[in-house]
Amino acid sequence: MERKIALRVDDKDNVATVFANEVRDGDTLELRDKKGGCEDVTVTGDVPYGHKIAAQAIEKGEKIVKYGEVIGVATTDIRRGEYVHVHNLDALRGRGDL
Amino acid sequence: MGTSFYGYKRPDGKYGARNLVAVIPSVICATDVAQGIVHQVQGTVGYFHHQGCCQLPIDLKRVTDTLISLGKGPNVAGVLIVSLGCEGTDVERLQKEIADSGKPVEILRIQELGGTSRAIQAGIDLAQKLVLETSGLQREEADISNVIMSIKCGASDTTSGMASNCVIGYVADKLVDLGATVIFGETTEFLGGEHILARRAVGGEGGFVGRKIYEIVDRMEKRAKAIGEDMRGGQPTPGNIAGGLSSIEEKSLGAIVKSGHRPIQGVLEYPDFVTDQKGLWIKDAPGREPEILTGMAASGAQLMMFSTGRGAPQGFPSMPVIKICGNPNTYERMQHDMDLNAGRIITGEKTIEEVGEEAFALLLKVLNGQMTKNEAIHYFATMDIYCLGPVI
Numbered sequence: 001m002e003r004k005i006a007l008r009v010d011d012k013d014n015v016a017t018v019f020a021n022e023v024r025d026g027d028t029l030e031l032r033d034k035k036g037g038c039e040d041v042t043v044t045g046d047v048p049y050g051h052k053i054a055a056q057a058i059e060k061g062e063k064i065v066k067y068g069e070v071i072g073v074a075t076t077d078i079r080r081g082e083y084v085h086v087h088n089l090d091a092l093r094g095r096g097d098l
Numbered sequence: 099m100g101t102s103f104y105g106y107k108r109p110d111g112k113y114g115a116r117n118l119v120a121v122i123p124s125v126i127c128a129t130d131v132a133q134g135i136v137h138q139v140q141g142t143v144g145y146f147h148h149q150g151c152c153q154l155p156i157d158l159k160r161v162t163d164t165l166i167s168l169g170k171g172p173n174v175a176g177v178l179i180v181s182l183g184c185e186g187t188d189v190e191r192l193q194k195e196i197a198d199s200g201k202p203v204e205i206l207r208i209q210e211l212g213g214t215s216r217a218i219q220a221g222i223d224l225a226q227k228l229v230l231e232t233s234g235l236q237r238e239e240a241d242i243s244n245v246i247m248s249i250k251c252g253a254s255d256t257t258s259g260m261a262s263n264c265v266i267g268y269v270a271d272k273l274v275d276l277g278a279t280v281i282f283g284e285t286t287e288f289l290g291g292e293h294i295l296a297r298r299a300v301g302g303e304g305g306f307v308g309r310k311i312y313e314i315v316d317r318m319e320k321r322a323k324a325i326g327e328d329m330r331g332g333q334p335t336p337g338n339i340a341g342g343l344s345s346i347e348e349k350s351l352g353a354i355v356k357s358g359h360r361p362i363q364g365v366l367e368y369p370d371f372v373t374d375q376k377g378l379w380i381k382d383a384p385g386r387e388p389e390i391l392t393g394m395a396a397s398g399a400q401l402m403m404f405s406t407g408r409g410a411p412q413g414f415p416s417m418p419v420i421k422i423c424g425n426p427n428t429y430e431r432m433q434h435d436m437d438l439n440a441g442r443i444i445t446g447e448k449t450i451e452e453v454g455e456e457a458f459a460l461l462l463k464v465l466n467g468q469m470t471k472n473e474a475i476h477y478f479a480t481m482d483i484y485c486l487g488p489v490i
Contacts (some may be wrong), residue, residue, distance in 0.1 A: 003445065003446040005444060005445070005446045007260055007443070007444060009260055009264050009355070009450060017256075017260050017342070019256075019257070019260070019444040019445075030446060032446060032449075034264070034449060034450040034451065035449055035451060036449040036452075048342065049256065049342075050256030050257075050341055050342040051342035052342060052344070066348060066351065067259075067351040067352070067354075067355045068359075069291075069294050069347070069351055070347065071344065071345050071347045071348040071351065072344060072345045072347065072348070084344070085339075085342070085344050086339060086344050089344045089345065090345075091344065091345030091346060091347060092345075092347065093290050093293075093345070093346055093347055
């Protein structure tokens, strides 16, 4: 069976990118880091290929980190495994669709 | 000696990974003659650009400076300049400054020689002489610190930022730690991430290099604004958001990650050749392949590591381009253009570090003479010179 992976590329990252098709609410993914370390995570929400989930719980107002750098701030409390995108992440430097 | 490779030592002390005679048309109007020469003479490559006449003085200087830097490149053993006779490029300076690096330089002038066919004939004889003069040179062992690697991403997709760019970032850090030089560019990709790069600059965000990073982004945006376009508004695009990018920072970081994590030593202007200061550098070049490949070769890079997801096939006349493909499906479909499959990272078969080590091993092989896939099939004509102003 094809592995369903969510990848974190920096140890500081609190989100991971999903590389699996048709991930649905309640599915289990392999959460991997750059050294190949692996743990299971249960997804909240339907997550398209290439989109992000929280790798750990993130509180409202907390910075969201990917590539070891801040990509935005959480607008709500986000659970581990929850879908993270423009509905719960605010860019600090402007966003194109607003 | 620690890690080393075998290269061609040049009179200026640099080491080439290739040993080529470059045929350089000084202007687009000399390109057909240059092509005739390159077609006939083995061991030559041509820089078939489209500039050098009817441009503003600032651009004519830029064209001259860029061609000089290309001629000084470590993969070039000798140079034949093909001049028309009435171009705007400064041909005398072109000839002198390349010759000052100690390489053999010949020149022919089409109008003086009596036209196209005579110039091609004379050029074949001159290029043949240069090839015979330089092709017997043997490779010598050189420390890895002599390497100048350029990096780029193109035809990107969701996998690029998470797989192939991370692999290149790993190699970039490793090379810098070994005392070598790495150069990245694509100023347009810095939008939204310039503060992160500026913080990595030697001297910090407010230092000379940090301020220069803001400056090159600002002047690029101003050039777009001068013709009525705002590059920052509308980022990330609706298509980016549909693809999973949530902010302009995230989009920018996906490209920046290929530069690794080391401090940025300085910013090179587009025609500039590297300085003696090793480490990680930025070249102010746009993302489009012909212009950035030329700008990177003009930096003195012996090779480029190029990340792609959808499958970019480009090469350059005198600089091998190693394709690192982040998308496993693209690699399967285009494996005769792609040199390394980083898609195994997103399928969970390999880690970034494992593929990073494979990429570093491949880099050494290519430095030692192994051809990249684009070289082997002669896909290497991607070049042009990035100019600023209108043509006249």
